[in-house]
Amino acid sequence: MSTSTPTNKTVGQSDQRISAKRKIKRNKVLTYAAFVGPALLFFLVIQIIPFFMGIYYSFTSWNGVSSAVEWVGLDNYKRIFTNDQRFFDSFWFTTRFMFAAVIISNLIGFSLALLLNAALKTRNILRTVFFIPNVIGGLLLGFIWQFIFVRGFAAVGELTNIGFFQLPWLGDATTAFWGIVIVFAWQISGYMMVIYIAALQGVDTSLLEAAKIDGANAWQTLRRIIIPLILPAFTICFFLTIAMAFKIFDLNLSLTGGGPFNSTQSVAINIYQEAFTNNNYGVGSAKAIIFFVVVAIFTTVQVMITKNKEVEA
Structure with a gap:
């Protein structure tokens, strides 16, 4: 016991x-x-x-309203690939827009970050000023810039006779394309600037001082030291701008509405019109799935490439 x-x-x-x-x-x-x-x-x-x-x-012929949903299999996808040239035209426009917008937005954002990372007395105010366009809604921003392109530029062109301001900015396919690129870059560059500034502030200043002592000029320091050290920021910014540029909708809708003659119609507007204007919800869903796959491929390849560059650096 x-x-x-x-x-x-x-x-x-x-x-x-x-x-x-x-x-x-x-x-x-x-x-x-x-x-x-x-x-x-x-x-x-x-x-x-x-x-x-x-x-x-996407495998049905549902019109988005009726309670009857008929299964049609791959018919929607066959219809898109064989009899929907407008969808591929909008895809071509969106792809061209994406490349132009990504390059310009990141160049501007990185340049502003380099400028405002310096010891300027007004840098905090300037950061706020450059970031403000990003908080304005795309629809409102589009209507504001539509007024600027149509009325503001025309008035300046009449006073100065400068050809740049006399162009039919939203009335021609080429100038309308670059008009959307300009507004998109103006809106999103401030957001990219903030990410780049955060990366630049993480760079060890002792490395920059050592490079300066060794005789490196500003371009060599930027190319050989700063850019390799902040490559993760480039990965993030490229990913965000690619996704945003591909999915552009509200800015495109309010600025040009896809015109003139559907020459600036983005994929998102094409899908919206197919599903909610033409009441072909099944076809619109099929287009959205194709769109999702393409965007996923683009962003995955971009991340893989930039990540490999990070490892090499």
Whole structure:
């Protein structure tokens, strides 16, 4: 009897410790669920479930209104690839726009970051000024710039006779294309600037001082030291601008509406018109799935290439 009592007490203490550990683990799980659960629920409801519903509707002939949903298999995709030249025209416009917008936006954003990373007294004010266009909604921004292109530039052109301001900015396919690029770059460059500034502030100043002592000029320092060290920022900015440029909708809609003669119609506007104007929700969903695959390929390839450059650097 005397030997069994300590054993029972030890077993009891061990059970209590196991129970306490389980309680702590359960509390951690509940804490994580309380923080992550609502976000995960909203993500499922707003993103994942509609995405899979879109995949399903892309194989149907649903008009978006009727309760009758007819399964048509791959007919929608066949129709797109064989009898929808406007969709591919909009894809060509969006791809050209993406390349131009990504290059210009990042050049401007990086240049502003280099400028405002210097010891300027007004740099905080200038950062705010350059970032403000990013907080303006695309629809409002489009209408503002539409007035500038149509009325403002025309008035300046009449006063100065400068050819640049006398161009039919939104009335010609070429100038309308560059007009959208200009407005997009003006809106998004401030956002890219903030990311580049954060990366530049993480560069070790001792490296820059050592390069200066060794006789490196400003261009050599930028090319050989600064850019390799902030390549992760380029990866992020390229990814964001590619995705934003591909998905352009509100700015394009309010600025040109896809005109003139659908020459500046983005893929997003084409999908919107197909689904909600023509009431071909099944075809519109199929176009959206194709669009998703193309954007995913572009962004994945871009991230892979820039990540490899980071490793090499």
